[in-house]
Amino acid sequence: MAAPLTPDILVIGAGAAGLSVAAGAAQMGARVVMLEAHRMGGDCLNTGCVPSKALLAAARRGETYAEAMQQAARAIAAIAPHDSQARFEGLGVLVIRGIGRFTSPREVEVDGVVIRARRVVIATGSVPVVPPLPGLTEVPFLTTESLFDLRACPDHLLIAGAGPVGVEMAQAHVRLGARVTLIDAGRALAREDPDLVAPVLDRLRAEGVEIIEAARLVAVAGGAGAVRLDLDHGRQVSGSHLLLALGRRADLARLNLETAGIEATETGLRTDVRLRTTNRRVYAAGDVAGQGQFTHLAGYHAGIILRSALFALPARARGDHIPRVTYTDPELAQIGLTEAEARVRYGDRLEVFRTDYADNDRAVTEARTEGFAKLMVVRGRPVGVSILGDGAGDLIGLWALVMANRLKISAIANAVLPYPTLGELNKRLAGAYFSGRLFDSQAVKRMVRAVQRHLP
Numbered sequence: 001m002a003a004p005l006t007p008d009i010l011v012i013g014a015g016a017a018g019l020s021v022a023a024g025a026a027q028m029g030a031r032v033v034m035l036e037a038h039r040m041g042g043d044c045l046n047t048g049c050v051p052s053k054a055l056l057a058a059a060r061r062g063e064t065y066a067e068a069m070q071q072a073a074r075a076i077a078a079i080a081p082h083d084s085q086a087r088f089e090g091l092g093v094l095v096i097r098g099i100g101r102f103t104s105p106r107e108v109e110v111d112g113v114v115i116r117a118r119r120v121v122i123a124t125g126s127v128p129v130v131p132p133l134p135g136l137t138e139v140p141f142l143t144t145e146s147l148f149d150l151r152a153c154p155d156h157l158l159i160a161g162a163g164p165v166g167v168e169m170a171q172a173h174v175r176l177g178a179r180v181t182l183i184d185a186g187r188a189l190a191r192e193d194p195d196l197v198a199p200v201l202d203r204l205r206a207e208g209v210e211i212i213e214a215a216r217l218v219a220v221a222g223g224a225g226a227v228r229l230d231l232d233h234g235r236q237v238s239g240s241h242l243l244l245a246l247g248r249r250a251d252l253a254r255l256n257l258e259t260a261g262i263e264a265t266e267t268g269l270r271t272d273v274r275l276r277t278t279n280r281r282v283y284a285a286g287d288v289a290g291q292g293q294f295t296h297l298a299g300y301h302a303g304i305i306l307r308s309a310l311f312a313l314p315a316r317a318r319g320d321h322i323p324r325v326t327y328t329d330p331e332l333a334q335i336g337l338t339e340a341e342a343r344v345r346y347g348d349r350l351e352v353f354r355t356d357y358a359d360n361d362r363a364v365t366e367a368r369t370e371g372f373a374k375l376m377v378v379r380g381r382p383v384g385v386s387i388l389g390d391g392a393g394d395l396i397g398l399w400a401l402v403m404a405n406r407l408k409i410s411a412i413a414n415a416v417l418p419y420p421t422l423g424e425l426n427k428r429l430a431g432a433y434f435s436g437r438l439f440d441s442q443a444v445k446r447m448v449r450a451v452q453r454h455l456p
């Protein structure tokens with residue numbers, strides 16, 4: 001066997017997390033090897049964010065199903081060069097296409113090549129949950145790994161699971177002409193503030209989606225083109241296609257973790273605040289770290305690991321400033337705590353402020369006045385922001401800046417924003433915090449009167 005490769009950093013997985021680590025490390029002078037078992041770009045590019053957002057956009061424009069799927073494929077093709085093997089080789093990364101597995105606490109093997117790296121980053125992502133339901137081995141079903149290969153619109157798409165995947169794909173498909181039934185064992189978008197979820201579900205229903213909550217899928221029957229779902233309490237629904245959107249689990253199966261002394265939890269790899277696993281030379285980044293499943297979180301993890309692995313700086317990963325967006329129409333964005341979570345954490349110290357899109361002049365001129373935003377504040381600092389409506393995902397960006405830097409609400413109140421823009425909604429939200437303090441305060445009124453008496 002050839003001598004082992006001995007890079008500074010070995011990255012296992014070329015999705016959002018692995019690519020960010022590899023690009024950063026190589027460009028800062030580290031010797032990097034990256035392994036990829038399947039497609040460069042991982043889930044986000046090939047089967048996640050990119051095709052799903054392209055499909056939603058095409059559905060909004062009223063394209064046909066085949067056009068929308070082709071548009072999704074074009075979006076992937078347009079972004080793929082950025083994540084390609086050629087680009088990474090150009091950055092100086094040695095890319096090996098194959099499945100990496102630990103053979104000892106210090107060594108990883110891929111197709112007979114042994115790699116002994118100073119540091120290893122596990123960035124193997126996640127895969128769709130496919131539970132062992134009776135009938136599921138006999139009945140054809142879709143997951144997001146196969147959905148974007150369809151070219152003919154399903155007559156009646158049954159979607160099991162109403163998390164972000166289920167809800168986004170329900171809206172895309174109903175707009176592209178499918179009949180859609182969306183089923184969840186609990187509440188749809190259960191993680192989000194119910195005040196924001198209700199208008200999203202109202203819109204889905206108005207567009208024709210049948211939503212069945214508190215209904216667990218327990219068995220599947222039928223065949224291609226005619227699928228029957230058995231739900232708990234004896235209910236049944238039938239359709240032409242089944243999409244499983246029941247969550248994603250960390251992809252650990254092929255890593256041979258026990259050999260390397262790396263422990264897993266229910267949600268992913270066990271890590272410390274620096275994202276080190278129970279093997280101190282090995283880090284976890286992205287979905288596999290079990291702290292959330294977002295491309296921007298994967299990028300954030302990469303930054304923490306680069307500081308730690310390249311510069312030996314004690315960088316710590318936080319979770320309180322990571323935004324999330326559900327790209328439905330209306331769009332739903334959240335950062336930090338929801339109102340209910342903040343109430344539990346802070347009790348009476350919490351103040352909640354609200355502003356409506358109807359009070360924003362740009363929303364009025366655009367005739368897009370549906371939506372509102374909530375700001376949760378404790379002692380002058382935001383602990384959470386929820387926004388529902390046009391551009392919510394872009395609007396939450398300002399709060400991401402404020403919360404990442406632990407700024408006060410005054411940072412936004414001090415900013416002068418162009419009129420008329422949706423961005424003023426954020427300023428109005430911040431202003432709501434101060435307006436009560438300024439306009440309803442007897443002390444302020446007394447002070448103004450006193451100053452006025454003494455002014456020439």
Ligand SMILES: Cc1cc2nc3c(=O)[nH]c(=O)nc-3n(C[C@H](O)[C@H](O)[C@H](O)COP(=O)(O)OP(=O)(O)OC[C@H]3O[C@@H](n4cnc5c(N)ncnc54)[C@H](O)[C@@H]3O)c2cc1C
Nearest residue numbers: 013015016017037042043044048100125286287293294295
């Ligand atoms: C339909 C859908 C829509 C989404 N939309 C959004 C969105 O709008 N915004 C957002 O932020 N997030 C979204 N996500 C989530 C986002 O796609 C993931 O959080 C992100 O891709 C995770 O990146 P990652 O690098 O951790 O993992 P992945 O992208 O899964 O990459 C892991 C890579 O590791 C490889 N691999 C696995 N095991 C091995 C091994 N042993 N050896 C070598 N290689 C291996 C895999 O082949 C894969 O390419 C969406 C997900 C889905 C499914």
Ligand SMILES: NC(=O)c1ccc[n+]([C@@H]2O[C@H](COP(=O)([O-])OP(=O)(O)OC[C@H]3O[C@@H](n4cnc5c(N)ncnc54)[C@H](O)[C@@H]3O)[C@@H](O)[C@H]2O)c1
Nearest residue numbers: 161162163164165184185186216217245246247293325326
């Ligand atoms: N816009 C975005 O950022 C975006 C979009 C899509 C996906 N993602 C990421 O991908 C991940 C996976 O998304 P997801 O929507 O698949 O997962 P999820 O875990 O958010 O939702 C899964 C849903 O399936 C339901 N469920 C589970 N078992 C069931 C059963 N037997 N019968 C009926 N319902 C059942 C659960 O109650 C839950 O609501 C998410 O964590 C998210 O972070 C993000």
